[in-house]
Structure formats: C-alpha cells, structure tokens
Amino acid sequence: MGNLRNTSQRRVILEELVKLKTHPTANELYEIVRKRIPKISLGTVYRNLELLAESGLIQKLDTAGTQKRFDGMVGDHYHVRCVKCGRVDDLDFPFLNSLNKSASLAGNYKIISHRLEFEGICPECRSQELDGKSYVDHERITG
Amino acid sequence: MGNLRNTSQRRVILEELVKLKTHPTANELYEIVRKRIPKISLGTVYRNLELLAESGLIQKLDTAGTQKRFDGMVGDHYHVRCVKCGRVDDLDFPFLNSLNKSASLAGNYKIISHRLEFEGICPECRSQELDGKSYVDHERITG
DNA sequence: TATTAAAATAGTAACAGTTACTATTAATGG
DNA sequence: CCATTAATAGTAACTGTTACTATTTTAATA
Ligand SMILES: [Mn+2]
Ligand SMILES: [Mn+2]
Ligand SMILES: [Zn+2]
Ligand SMILES: [Zn+2]
Numbered sequence: 289m290g291n292l293r294n295t296s297q298r299r300v301i302l303e304e305l306v307k308l309k310t311h312p313t314a315n316e317l318y319e320i321v322r323k324r325i326p327k328i329s330l331g332t333v334y335r336n337l338e339l340l341a342e343s344g345l346i347q348k349l350d351t352a353g354t355q356k357r358f359d360g361m362v363g364d365h366y367h368v369r370c371v372k373c374g375r376v377d378d379l380d381f382p383f384l385n386s387l388n389k390s391a392s393l394a395g396n397y398k399i400i401s402h403r404l405e406f407e408g409i410c411p412e413c414r415s416q417e418l419d420g421k422s423y424v425d426h427e428r429i430t431g
Numbered sequence: 432m433g434n435l436r437n438t439s440q441r442r443v444i445l446e447e448l449v450k451l452k453t454h455p456t457a458n459e460l461y462e463i464v465r466k467r468i469p470k471i472s473l474g475t476v477y478r479n480l481e482l483l484a485e486s487g488l489i490q491k492l493d494t495a496g497t498q499k500r501f502d503g504m505v506g507d508h509y510h511v512r513c514v515k516c517g518r519v520d521d522l523d524f525p526f527l528n529s530l531n532k533s534a535s536l537a538g539n540y541k542i543i544s545h546r547l548e549f550e551g552i553c554p555e556c557r558s559q560e561l562d563g564k565s566y567v568d569h570e571r572i573t574g
Numbered sequence: 575t576a577t578t579a580a581a582a583t584a585g586t587a588a589c590a591g592t593t594a595c596t597a598t599t600a601a602t603g604g
Numbered sequence: 605c606c607a608t609t610a611a612t613a614g615t616a617a618c619t620g621t622t623a624c625t626a627t628t629t630t631a632a633t634a
Binding site (some may be wrong): 291292293295297298327328329330331332335336 | 580581582583584585586
C-alpha cells in the first residue's frame, strides 16, 4: 500500500477516528489521542490526518466556512451541520450519482465530484430552542 | 431598511462586487476597490462584506476548505470550483427545492438549507492540462 | 542481531485569513 | 449648525494550519 510506516501515533489516530461517529476537528482528535499518547504533538495529528486522507483510509471534510473535520467513514455520504453548535452528522440519504453528469451539461467545467451539505438544527439545540421559546411565552403571559 | 449608513466605502464595495461575475475573496475585492478609494482599509472591506451579507444585499460563499468568497447575485444557485486554480463559477443548474424535505426525513435535524458545490477543472486549466499531456506524449514519442 | 538510510516525531516558529481594538472622521436627524 | 453615534483607517491580536529542525524511530538489509 502507501509507504506509510506503522507508528503508534498514526495507528492510534486512525483507531480513535474510526471509533467516532462525530466528525472531529484536528484539535478535537488531538485531545482524544492525547489520553493514550500524552506527548503527541498537534502537528503530528495534522500531518497524519492529511496523509491518511491522501491514502484513502479516512476522509477530509472541508465543511463550509469552518475548520476542517475528519471522517473515519470513507464511502460516499452526505452530512448535515448544526448551525447552532457546529456539530456534523451523517445523513442516511441516497447518493446522487447523476448530479455530476447534469452539472457537466450546465457549464463548461470537467466535473470531478460534488459536495452536498445540509444546514439545520440538531435535536439537542432544537430542544433548547423550544425550551427558550416556552420560557419567553411564559414570561410574556405572566408578565 | 437596515440601519446602515450610506458611506462611499460601502457603496463602492457593493458596486464593484455586483459588477463581477467572479466570486472574489475579501482581499481580491479590496484590491479592486482600492483603485477607487486608495486609502480604504482591508478591515473595512471585511466588515462591510459581512454587513452586506447579513442584510441580504450580497451572498457569502463559504466554499469548502478555502477562504470565503462573496457573490453579488443573491438568488439561489449552485457553484463549481476549479480544483487547479480555485476559481468559482456559477452553474446554470435548476435549484433542487425537494432536497431539504428529503433530508429532513433522512435524519432528525430541522433542515434549514443546503449547499451543493461541484468540483471540477475549468476550461482554462483544462486546456493547459491537455497541452501538458500532448507535450509528454511528444516527449515519449520523440525521446 | 547490528547497521544503516529514510521517515516520522516533538516542539516550536511562521504563516494566512480574519477579527478586534482604538482614536479619529463622517453621516444622519433634529 | 450641532450632537449623536456609526463607520473608518491603521494596527494589533487571534485562530487554524503549515513549515522547520534537531532528534528519535522504523524497517530493510547484511
Ligand atoms: Mn460522515
Ligand atoms: Mn454565484
Ligand atoms: Zn446543535
Ligand atoms: Zn482553473
């Protein structure tokens, strides 16, 4: 395969990432890996995430506007991002293979891929939002 | 409307942005506006782009992985980004209104919006790529 | 196993894009 | 005009990321 050496740092980074259903940032993963390798450096995490993504073992998610996130699931799938707390979740949504073809016709680019990303409010933030609303209502009613 | 004062800086920033078909970064627009207001500061450009986007007069494009770009066209439309040179173009592609509904069913988020972004190679970079290929072929044949 | 060359590491500095701060200037409403 | 207050220029600070470098570790070979 890739001529990547088997270092404990690289192994643990990969292990911890694939465990997670969240899509951590480099720094979030750094904090997790640090529990097993306290002296690991943040640069090592960045470098290995880059290398692992290049070799196809993980996925780099360039989600819009925010910092990079990483994904241990490599198959094609879409994501939804919470606009309140920033968390990113997988969506059980069929992959739209025909989009690239359609886009080729809509412009004069040679289309390679597409990225479909939803924005919304996650269940946790949604319930907080509802709590807030009812609190406000209560305030208004009871003056 | 928005309680934004009508400053020459803000006016020129908006004027120049809507003129462009490209989707400039804050810095690119700064360089353009500087030709008309040489003493304008980069911070002013950033601040106003943010305010104009908030008030819905322009669009902020959080394109994946790279710096923010801005768009004078506010209607819903999709973009394609060249992976070689980074340029971003509009696509004449129908807006997929049904996607949000589908995504709502595919997870437990309250879906607000979606972003569909294509990656490809622009005509300019594509022709360079072909030049390169034929050069290599020529080398191989005549080498 | 011992030797060696290359790759990877920790620690740190540098960098790029963006935002925050502050004293000064300018737009707006009366 | 004047007073209020938003906006500005200039600059510093911040954040996420990448680059650098001396040292350590891996893995191939003898
Ligand atoms: Mn995922
Ligand atoms: Mn556009
Ligand atoms: Zn949330
Ligand atoms: Zn290009």
